[in-house]
Amino acid sequence: MTTPLPLAPDLQDRETAFSFISRLAAMNGVDTAGFCTDMGLPFSKVIDGKPDALARLADLSATDVEDLRRWSPRYLGNREHEFRGNRLHAKAIKESTVRGCPACLREDTEATPGRVEGGMYIRGHWLFRPVTLCLKHQHPLVPLWTEANVSRRYDASARLAEISPAISAGNLDKELRAPNPFDEWIEARLAGTPTESWLDQFDLYAAAHFCELLGRAIWAVRFPKWKKFGPERAWMSFEMGFRFATTGETTVRDTLMQLQETIGEPTDGPKKKYGALYDRLAFDLLGEAYAPFRELLRDHIASTWPLGPGDDLMGEPVLERKVHSVRTAARELGMDPRRLRKLLVDIGLVRPAETGRDDQWELFDARAAQPHLDRINTLVSAKDFQEALNMSRSQFELLRKEGHFPPAIDGGDHKPLWDVRAAHLHLESLLTGAEPIYVNMHGWDDIPTTAQSLKV
Structure with a gap:
């Protein structure tokens, strides 16, 4: 069993493993990379939340390993991570820009006077892209640094030391904003607290991402230049989409219907009307987690859009018109x-x-x-009907007077129309049992001539 180091910080609330080991190295007067090499503990494995690496770190620092795991993303392979019981793509949890709340970081320094950068730490929920606000201070999460190199990016103590003067001076501070229902829902889901939202039944990030895409589509109606919104306004899309999605499928469908009636013409197609909501669900977000939202959008379009064979619906040809x-x-x-x-x-x-x-x-x-x-496709005017059946106007009027050939459509503010197909069926019924002839023979006449000679 490893003997714990005599100098070790206390693991803080929601602190990630990479932040903790970075502070542990700083407390012992060495850089993180060197510390990990000396301890035979690859920093990359700590960043990836590997169980064996976190167990080793727990032994070195006399820390509960479960506490280390609780708010540390664990890499699963194929750019996917597990975080707080949710499976997340790297884009949702491991962006190249690390964000945080400057008010929280200042509090960290006040709790550890004389050791400014060593007291500041990274909270796990800051890494989750849909989290955009610190609920404690009502301060938006702001970019702290951007770093492509993974080891440098997550060497938290070193990076925080570089920006600690700016944090202390308030240079990173932004205008406060009150939490909205989406902020509170994300916090509840990460904390494992059930809510009454319809979205609770779905994968967390897929549900949050759907809110964002729906919100962007709604903003396109209200604010034509919404695409120019910077990252600092991402919360607006999440909040807007959540407002309409949280109550259930009916509200989502009503919202989609309003969008398609508001934006452009039906001939524009769903791609133009729904923008990224359609594009991403149709072509990019094809995983199982997004299937409920993909099917909802597909079914809505198929049920409310006049699409037919030859049209395309979410990357697939339409085979039957609904x-x-x-x-x-x-x-x-x-x-x-x-x-x-x-x-x-x-x-x-x-x-x-x-x-x-x-x-x-x-x-x-x-x-x-x-x-x-x-x-309707076989309905014709009286004149065309007579020509189609090779009868005179007077004969047609006599037949109508006796109840034959009533119009198929008669009413409203348009002229009566007759169904040629039904008329042929009627004539065929009169000739049941008769033998047709194709060349005129002596003594034979057509029906109009015979009727005229018989005065019937």
């Missing part, structure tokens, strides 16, 4: 949208133009409407 708009149906039928809408109103599929939505967003179920559209 929803028609007046505009898409008119295009498929080759009809004027105004005329088609009147016909659809008469059969109760859509609302009148005065009370409904624009033709591009007046939607109806494509499968349920198909029989009606098939009929």
